[in-house]
Amino acid sequence: MAARWSSENVVVEFRDSQATAMSVDCVGQYAVLSGRRFLYIVNLDAPFEGHRKISRQSKWDIGAVQWNPHDSFAHYFAASSNQRVDLYKWKDGSGEVGTTLQGHTRVISDLDWAVFEPDLLVTSSVDTYIYIWDIKDTRKPTVALSAVAGASQVKWNKKNANCLATSHDGDVRIWDKRKPSTAVEYLAAHLSKIHGLDWHPDSEHILATSSQDNSVKFWDYRQPRKYLNILPCQVPVWKARYTPFSNGLVTVMVPQLRRENSLLLWNVFDLNTPVHTFVGHDDVVLEFQWRKQKEGSKDYQLVTWSRDQTLRMWRVDSQMQRLCANDILDGVDEFIESIALLPEPEKILHTQDTDHQHNSSHGEEEVLKEDPPSSLLEEKKSEQLGLPQTLQQEFSLINVQIRNVNVEMDAADRSCTVSVHCGGHRVKMLVTFPAQYPNHAAPSFQFISPTTITSTMKAKLLKILKDTSLQKVKRNQSCLEPCLRQLVSCLESFVNQEDSASSNPFALPNSVTPPLPTFARVTTAYGSYQDANIPFPRTSGARFCGAGYLVYFTRPMTMHRAVSPTEPTPRSLSALSAYHTGLIAPMKIRTEAPGNLRLYSGSPTRSEKEQVSISSFYYKERMSPRSARRRWSIQAINDFPKSRRWKSKREGSDSGNRPIKAAGKVIIQDIACLLPVHKSLGELYILNVNDIQETCQKNAASALLVGRKDLVQEQYFCL
Secondary structure: OOEOOOOEEEEEEOOOOOOOEEEEOOOOOEEEEEOOOEEEEEEOOOHHHOEEEEEOOOOOOEEEEEEOOOHHHOOEEEEEEOOEEEEEEEEOOEEEEEEEEEOOOOOEEEEEEOOOOOOEEEEEEOOOEEEEEEOOEOOOOOEEEEOOOOOOEEEEOOOOOOEEEEEEOOEEEEEEOOOOOOOOEEEEOOOOOEEEEEEOOOOOOEEEEEEOOOEEEEEEOOOOOOOOEEEEOOOOEEEEEEOOOOOEEEEEEOOOOOOOOOEEEEEOOEOOOOOEEOOOOOOOEEEEEEOOOOOOOOOEEEEEEEOOOEEEEEEEOHHHHHOOOOOOOHHHHHHHHHHOOOOHHHHHHHHHHHHOOOOOOHHHHHHHHHHHHHHHHHHHHHHHHOHHHHHHHHHHHOOOOOOOEEEEEEOOOOEEEEEEEEOOEEEEEEEEOOOOOOOOOOOEEEEOOOOOOOHHHHHHHHHHHHHHHHHHHOOOOOOHHHHHHHHHHHHHHHHHHHHHHHHOOOOOOOOOOOOOOOOOOOOOOOOOHHHHHOEOOOOOEEEEOOOOEEEEEOOOOOEEEOOOOOOOOOOEHHHHHHHHHOOOOOOOEEEEEOOEEEEOOOOOOOOOOOOOOOHHHEEEOOOOHHHHHHHHHHHHHHHOOHHHOOOOHHHHHHOOOOOOOOOOOEEEEEOHHHOOOOHHHHHHOOOOOOOHHHHHHHHHHHHHHOOOHHHHHHHHHHO
16 A cells, blocks of 8 residues: 655665665765665755765675764764774765774674764674774774673763763663773663663653663663653564654664554653654664754654665654644643733623623623633644544554555545555545544545446445444544455455356355454464564474483374475464464465465364464374374384383283373484494593503403494504
8 A cells, every 4th residue: 555645755765775774964964874885975955866985895784874963073974894993084075984993802783973072982892892982093992891791782971971871681881981990870671682772862861772572661870770661562672762852752663574664753751652653664664863953944854764775754844743742732821821812802701791790690601701712722722633633643653555555645634535456346435534533433435436346345345344433433443444454355355256256157156255354463372473582382303412312302193284384384473373363374375265265274164263372283183093003103113212112011902092192202312322422431431641552452442342443443553
């Protein structure tokens, strides 16, 4: 689905750049994209007029790149590659490599220019050191900070010139460069690795951390035992940074699927839902930064670089900035003050009302006197945060990857036009949203030209859309995306029925396949997207032990995969649940009957309401006791060594009546003969440095004793 959105301003493609990092200079004029062979310098004022390149000779990708944040040094930027940092100079349309900073012994993970001193640069590395460099003297770092674990992120404080923070796995350390011997504070922030770290632009003691544990936490490092607030997410958070305006926060999620939107704008005082989603990138956003605000402009521009090799600039206007304010109704106070400046007739009217306060109708007149300001207040609220903005927010949050659908949205007109192509049919629909939507007010759906489906099909689709929208608005929930998904699913079902009828006119009509469920978060067992990092349990495996044994296990012989042997197993528990619920279909899809969609995820008679479990990925083959006993015996003979091929009389007589166990076998096999070392020889060998001949003779006898004739000859060679 393609969406036209006004906040997106510029899109530039760099398909051959293979850039892994991006940075915007402090002036807001240039952006650097760092690839393996070239550094691309893009003029953001004229991005379509071409770009310049700076060649680099290295087999290592650039891990981090950043422009100097000071106007007097705006033409300098630093880029880290493996264990070194190169300082580049870009001026008058040409660039060159300056000096190189070398001091780390492992890969550099991050770098950051000092906010208050233009000559200082800090680097962090896996080698557990954090170095502060003075670019006037690049022979060695001026300050070295040492930690037990390597640092993945390092950031200077934006209000304190001597303070900086580093992240180490799930912990954060606060440093004072004047006291480099130890950290001044320690935060046990997360249980998983921290991917992002950012200081508050206006507070010296507050910072935000984003982690692999699906959360963003806000901290005051003076109170390290308890976080100030938390933003829980369904997926890991790659980066989280404060906005240069109001109290906003921009996050980059690591989506479970590429089609999910990952770039979100939040209000830190209301973390229940994002205030805006930047829709457009087809893959994960690798980096984002803000351009410097132009003179005379109230708009900001967010520059993003994605793995889809596109650079995008998003316009963030004053209306969107207001959504990130602490009090979103800032303008209401100004409006209340303006009431005092109402025209004189209005004031006379209010005076006359107060003169009648002793009359019997005092209560009614008091209500009449207060109603106009109240209604005007509501009108003012509607202008600033009213329903068009709520609808606009729904438009921005909608998933834009619904197949065969194109949507043109107009929040001002409170409508959108939906176009769907399916088979040989085309559907175009106008969706109009009432003023009270979504508070118990459903939108209206109207087919417009060109629509090629029959009137019967139109009636069925309208009924399904109306029922879906009513179910949502009864709970004051938005309904546009669920309706779109129902529209596509039902239309595909109708098309499949038509194809079936045309290919076999004598076949009985099939019942309509229920529409596919909306792409919601899976809530069944093993279904949370938080399980995306938990691998699917292994049903077979082997491992060598130090004692000369091989331990291996298999699934029961009577349990077979319900899928084709060529199909891959699910990568995670959440993927397993998605197979059974039909939300996603990473595996091949087969259609046994027209309109009857079925996955390779279970037996044909599996109920949709059946509890999803690991064992449901397999089915058990029913065998007679005789065939089960025969198969078990053959398998046991093949698996066990000759020394262990035994079976008691009791087991032989009862095995035919016992049920086959569901658990697989765990087998321990002696493989000492295959190993280059021998435990018995290690116990028998001697080493007498005073009598080498005796040592060789006894060791040869020991080798012959354990049957290692190959070693006997070597011992005699020593003689």
